[in-house]
Every structure is written in C-alpha cells, then in structure tokens.
Amino acid sequence: MSGAGSEDRVTGDLLELAQWALDGLKGSADYVQVFAERTLQVRVECLDGEVLATCVEPREGIGCMVRQGDRWRQRSLAPAELGGLPGWLDPAAGAAGERPAWPGPGVPDFTPVPAGEWLVPDAGTAHSLRTMEDFTARAVAVVDTDGVRAASADRIVRRRMEATVVVDGARYRGLNRWLERGPADPDRAAAHTESRVALAHAVDSSRAAVTGRYRTPVVFGPSAACGFLHELVGHALEGDNFAMRSDYVAGLRKPGAVPAMLTVRDDATLPDGYGSYAIDDEGVAGGVTTLLANGELGAPITSVRAAQRHGYTPTGNGRRTDYRELALPRASNTVVPPGTEDPVALLHGAGTGVLYVGCLGAGMINLATGEFSFAALNCVYITPDGHRVPARDVSLVGDALETLARMEGIGSDFGGDSITCGKQNQMVGIGLFSPSIRYSALDWSAA
Amino acid sequence: MRELELRAEAGLAVAAAVEDALEPGEHAATFLDRTARRRLVVDAAGRKRLYIEDGTFGGFVRLGRGGRELYLNAHELAAAGAPALLATGRPLFPAGSPLPARERAELHTPVNADGEGWESTDSRLDLAAAAPETARLTEAVATGLRPGQTVQGLQLADVLGESVHSTSGGRRRWSRCYGVELTAVAADERSGRIASVTRYAQDLAKLDPAGLGTELALTAAGMGTPSGDERELLGNEVVFTPGAAAQLLRAIVSTVLLNPVTRALPLRTALIDDGLAAGYGAKAFDCEGTPTGRTELITAAGVQRAVATRKAAVGGDGAEPKLTGHAWWNPLKNFPQLAANNVHLAPTTAGGALLAGERLVVVDARTLGVEEFRSGGQLAFRLLAVRAVDGVPQEPLRPMTVEGEAIDLLAALTEVGETVSYFPGVFSVGGAYLAMNLSRLTSRSRGTDELS
Structure with a gap:
C-alpha cells in the first residue's frame, strides 16, 4: 500500500494464494478461475471545513468461479475462511499443499486534504459545502485453468464536492468531481478551486428560470x-x-x-x-x-x-x-x-x-x-x-x-x-x- | 423442509469478538444485519422448486479512541475477522472525525431491555403444508385477470431479517423481522408483456391473492404499448395501484429527507413512519442502536417533523432534535444516513372503492433521476397507465410525465385507501390505492410546448 515495492510484494502474495486455490479445485471442474483481492478504501467526508466522518473499508478475499459441464458455480471466501475451500467441490479432497499466508496489513499511501482547504475563499454567496475524498488501493491477482496468470495494483483518489445554497428556504445543490490515478501529484490544484465550480453550479441552479x-x-x-x-x-x-x-x-x-x-x-x-x-x-x-x-x-x-x-x-x-x-x-x-x-x-x-x-x-x-x-x-x-x-x-x-x-x-x-x-x-x-x-x-x- | 435459521446469537458473538479485540483506550459500537429468504417457485405447469438464500452478517464497527472515531465498513464479518478489521482501521485514527460534543437524547422508549431481543411476529410459515396450497393461490390470483391474461408463475417465500447492536460497556440487543411474500407473474396476450406483483404480510392468511390478481391484471395491461389510435392520459383524476403508489411514496420520502418541506400545504392524509409496523423494515432499533417507533414525518397540516441521527437531522422547527431511530447503514456511504423504516399514508377511505366506475389507473410511477443527483427538491415521474372500468383493464394509455415538489404531490392526493402491502427497498413502503388530482400539481405536462 505504500510504494511500488510493497505493491509488488502484495500482488506476488495474491498470485501464490490464487494458484494454491486453483491447484486445489482444478481436478474437480472443467474450468476454474480464481480471483484474489486486497483492496483498502479510505473515504473522508467533510462538512463546512470539519471532518464529518471517515470510513475505512477493507475488501480482502478470494472469489472462485468454476464450470462443471454446462453448470457454472461461484464461491467467495474471506481470508479467515480459506480453510474451507479445498472441500468445496469435492468433500474428500485435501488441500493442495501448504496454504500461503495472506499478505499483512499495509499503511495506506494517502494523506487527505485538510478539511479547511476545501473552503472557497471570498465565495461571495452563503453556502454549505460537503466534500468526499475517496482513496482506493486495489491489488488483484487472477489465475485460471486456461493459463491466465496475471496481477496488478492501482491507486486512485476521487474527490466529489457538493455545494448547497438556500433561497427562500429551498435548497439548491451543485456538484463537481475530480480524479487522480497513480502516485499523488505534488503540484495538484488547491481543493477549493474544485469546490468553487460546485458552488457556481449551485448558484446557477438557484437562479433557474426555465420550467x-x-x-x-x-x-x-x-x-x-x-x-x-x-x-x-x-x-x-x-x-x-x-x-x-x-x-x-x-x-x-x-x-x-x-x-x-x-x-x-x-x-x-x-x-x-x-x-x-x-x-x-x-x-x-x-x-x-x-x-x-x-x-x-x-x-x-x-x-x-x-x-x-x-x-x-x-x-x-x-x-x-x-x-x-x-x-x-x-x-x-x-x-x-x-x-x-x-x-x-x-x-x-x-x-x-x-x-x-x-x-x-x-x-x-x-x-x-x-x-x-x-x-x-x-x-x-x-x-x-x-x-x-x-x-x-x-x-x-x-x-x-x-x-x-x-x-x-x-x-x-x-x-x-x-x-x-x-x-x-x-x-x-x-x-x-x-x-x-x-x-x-x-x-x-x-x- | 429446510427452515430459515435464527442467528441473532451468532451476530452478538461477532459483536463480542469486536469488544474482545479492542485495545486499551478504545471503544466500539457494532451493528450487523442479515437477510435470509426461502422461496418456493411454481412454474406455469405446476412444477415446484425451493431456493434458500442464507445471508451472512455484515455492517459496521464505529471505533473510537482519543476523541476521534472511524467507521469500519464490514460487508461480511465473522468473529475470526474482527481483529484484522480493527487493525486495518487503527493507523487511520489521525484522519478520523472528532466525537460529537454531546450525544442527542432518544425520542422513543426501547421495546426490549438490554440483552434481550424483539420479534415483529412469532408466526412462521409452514412451507411444507403451504406447498399443496399453491394451486389454490394460483386460481385465486387468476380470478382477477382478464381474458387473454394467464398466470405464468407463482412464488411463495418467507423473509427473515435479523440485526444486532452492541456498544462497549453498554447495550447489547437483537431484533428480528419476519414476513411472507406472495408474488405472481402474468402474461398479457394483447400487450405481449409480462408483469409481476407482490404482496407481503406477517403470515399467509393475511395475504389477498384475488386483490393481487386485480393489480396484476391492471399492471400487465398498462405496461403494453398503446395502439395506433393511442389515447393520452386525459382527465384530472387518476388512481394509483398499490405498487405504483409505493414508487411514488418512496421517491417523496427520499426527497424530503434531503430537501425538507419549506411551505406547508393542508393534506387529506399524513405521511407516517413506524419502525414497529408489519413491514419489511420492522426493527426495534436502527443501525445506531436508537429505538424506533411511530413518527408522523409529514402531518396532515403539511408540516415536516424532525428526524435525526447522530450526524444528521432534517425537518422540525429548529429546536435541537432527538434521535428518532432513522439511521440506515449504506455500505457505499461513510456514516449512517437518514432513512425511514416502514412508511405509509394514513387512509381516508376503503381502497376498493377507488376502482369503481371508469378510471385512469397508474400502474407504474418511475421517478426520473436519483435524488442525490438532482440539484433541487423537484420530483419528476414517468407514469404508465391504463383505462379501467370497475377495476377491469381496457387499454393502455400514452405515458405522461408529471412534476412537482413533494408537498405538491402529497397535496394532490384526494383519497388514500388502506395499505394492502409493504414493498421492499432501502426502507419499506406501504402501498395503497390512491386517488390524485393532477390539476393540483404546480407543473403538469402532457403535450410538448414550443419554447421561444
């Protein structure tokens, strides 16, 4: 989660795990595909310059899809459940060798925008500003019985801004969004420039005159x-x-x-x-x-x-x-x-x-x-x-x-x-x- | 025949595992829920198949330390996974949100004591005994169909929802909701369309298959394409079927939870939410552990009452709101969101009378757009309708679009029948036959105007 070397280690570990699962299942099906994933999502939501909530979502596990004749079956297992995989298709089957260890926790390569930096300077219009910054580090590996063996890692930060203005008690919202793929850009524009666009849309919405x-x-x-x-x-x-x-x-x-x-x-x-x-x-x-x-x-x-x-x-x-x-x-x-x-x-x-x-x-x-x-x-x-x-x-x-x-x-x-x-x-x-x-x-x- | 397993104790064991995994100085609140469903599916030839969906517990842990808190989203959580979930969150405490300066008071009194559970009903469907009854149910549904319409299939199901909530050194509760669903599918020879309609109740005896058949006949006919001499949905009075009414009500409630009513209009009815009512959303507490109860969301005077969670509130008179039991855990969001439990409209008349005579019946009220992607509180619906005489469908009408604010749509209702069924979704919605006067809407559109 923190740097290319770490990503390589994680995808390598996932490939080993996927291969272990494939080896245990391939004798019982015409086609087997194993997908191993370790994703961490961190989502920070701010309201008017204060952190309102931070949500952390790990998504880790293995998904298996098999074809037996013309019948497709699927099973997914969290890391703590992997011991149950070998007997899925054939209760008499044993594990295909020692199970590799699940990759350990990493430290996310993510520093959220400080809450106050979202605020629009000299806005000129009273408004409320809700912002959401979603960081996703996703590592996956896939193997199948047709010879597929591949892995990759991604890092994405997506920001969404929602400005609200109130006119005569009615609320009008304006939205904007921004995406960064790959390593953090040190020269990225200040967050409030994106907030200002959302505010402009909210103001336009409040002034709508076509019905x-x-x-x-x-x-x-x-x-x-x-x-x-x-x-x-x-x-x-x-x-x-x-x-x-x-x-x-x-x-x-x-x-x-x-x-x-x-x-x-x-x-x-x-x-x-x-x-x-x-x-x-x-x-x-x-x-x-x-x-x-x-x-x-x-x-x-x-x-x-x-x-x-x-x-x-x-x-x-x-x-x-x-x-x-x-x-x-x-x-x-x-x-x-x-x-x-x-x-x-x-x-x-x-x-x-x-x-x-x-x-x-x-x-x-x-x-x-x-x-x-x-x-x-x-x-x-x-x-x-x-x-x-x-x-x-x-x-x-x-x-x-x-x-x-x-x-x-x-x-x-x-x-x-x-x-x-x-x-x-x-x-x-x-x-x-x-x-x-x-x-x-x-x-x-x-x- | 396999039964639906009760697992609230297992859910509480997972919550206990979360407590066991805490480090000194940490505190947690854990909410987990699951849904299980057993479906007996009968095809047109009478063949039966049983399907069982046995959902696992998932939800969230609110982990606190040093004046900050994090929401840890757990789509599926077993006791063995609790330590890893907390370990993933700990490095992120610096990015967490501050704890609220003080917690809001609760509006409703809990219906179950700490350490105890609550069940919406102790009734259970004996599916083995009910299986031979499916032929009778099919026949009863068919009595509502018109010539050229046939029942293509039937599904009898029971649905179990379980939730648990636990806090460090505090409450530990479970809640269980149970009900029976009957779904029928019909084909309409004239329209070439297939439609389905569902009814839900706490036990099989409370379901009305003939009433389901009446709505199914209207829906199958109304989904059809108007013929060459197509008719518009003319006239000011329309009647909504229970299914279409539920679509309308769901959109209205979703809207007012984000865009509260700003001008009161007198209504023929009131919009009520009841967490303890006999709908899919029956629960003793919400995802924050707050007791649920009965709340008038919008009164007959057109005033929106306050509902609140730990981090959000809407409606009311500006006074500090109490927690009302309306927090919903949406795994795509970052903290519990405002939602409803079981909403319905207060009835003004018996529903069956609304179909008497010649009526324009709306069978589908599809909202245009998603509330959070709209910039204001205006709603728009695409209505599919059929002309009917005494509840018997005649021909489909050309679709039309109606628009208005939530309060305008509620004020346009002239009669509300008894709730005949709840419908599932983020929150459960009661469906009833409704009469609406379209001329009361501020923005009603039929034709196409030229703009110059």
Missing part, C-alpha cells in the same frame, strides 16, 4: 455526450445484454440505425480514465474495442463467462465490485473521438433555442424497448436571441433509436469525467470522454 416541457435541439457538452451514448449504446453492447436479442438491440443492428458520423470505443488503456486497467478482473489485458463505427455496430464487450456462453471474442471487460461478486461484461472508459464542428456553432438555435446539457445525472434505458429517461444537471437554455438561462433538474425522455437518428453534429472539443455505474447491484468506476454532440430535437422538461 415546463419542451422539444428543442439539445447539445450535450464534453463527457455528458459520452454519458448519454454509454447508456443508449454502451449497455446494449455488453455481451450479456447483447445476447438477449431484444427488439431494441435488433433495431440497433439494422442498416442506418446508428449515425455514420459517430465512433464509440471502449478503451481501458487511457492513462487518466476512471475505468482504466492493465488487466480486467479476469486477468485479461485491457485493450480497445470499437463498439460503433461507420454506421455499424462492432463487437460486444465480454467477460469470460459471456464469451464462453455466447461464442464471443474475449475483450477484457470482465469487471466486478469485489471478490464476492462474479465478473460481468462492463465498460472501462467509453470514448467518442472528436469531430470537426465548432462547439460554439453547435449551440446556435434555429428559432427554438437550444438546451445545453453540462452533466448527465442518473437515469436508465429499457434495453427491451429503447425507451430512456435521464436526469441532467448543469443545464443552460440558450434562447434564440442568445441569452443563457439556467435550467434546473432537466428530465430527458424519449426513444433511443429515434434519438440516435437525430444526431446532427459532433464538436471538435473534448473532455472527460468519472462516474460510477451500476449493474446487477455492482457499482464500478467508468471514464467518459467525448466532444460536444448535438441532436436536432429531444423532449425535455425542467423543474
């Missing part, structure tokens, strides 16, 4: 555009979802259903992506997969199980929250390369004005029908005469195939964001990188 429901052109800003496509296209191209052959997926596969101007990739190799990794949680090297290009769908992203079940090419996208869960086909970082349009020109209206979406909050798509509903933050309505009016809590609803057909411009700008994405109760971090993208018409409403 009702509308249909106008909509421009998603950098990374928000990618978040939208991650939901509309990315989830449909996850191997398990893709295999369901829903009406929506069938519609996506039809000629002309996806815009020829659009390219979408899954890229685990980005140096600063929240979802980047050297190996996925099944030991497969992270790479780049084209999801969509030249108006056609590419390959689905897969986990080992999805690939074996459905005959897909493994893509190194098996991800899990921790050792207790099965790896699922998940995105790493969703990336849309920049286009050629001037991002400022994309905002020009055609008599109706344009909605600009700065951040996609949360929502969902029905992968059976393609119906979607999302909440959006940091939105601005740009009137036909160029006035910028803040819009609060915009709801976007519509049909995904119809919406994709209305894509009409991709900007030359580019930006990134870090989000957490849920699937089957597993949350993983995902990076979003894209330029601005314009759609000719979307239905939206503002509160």
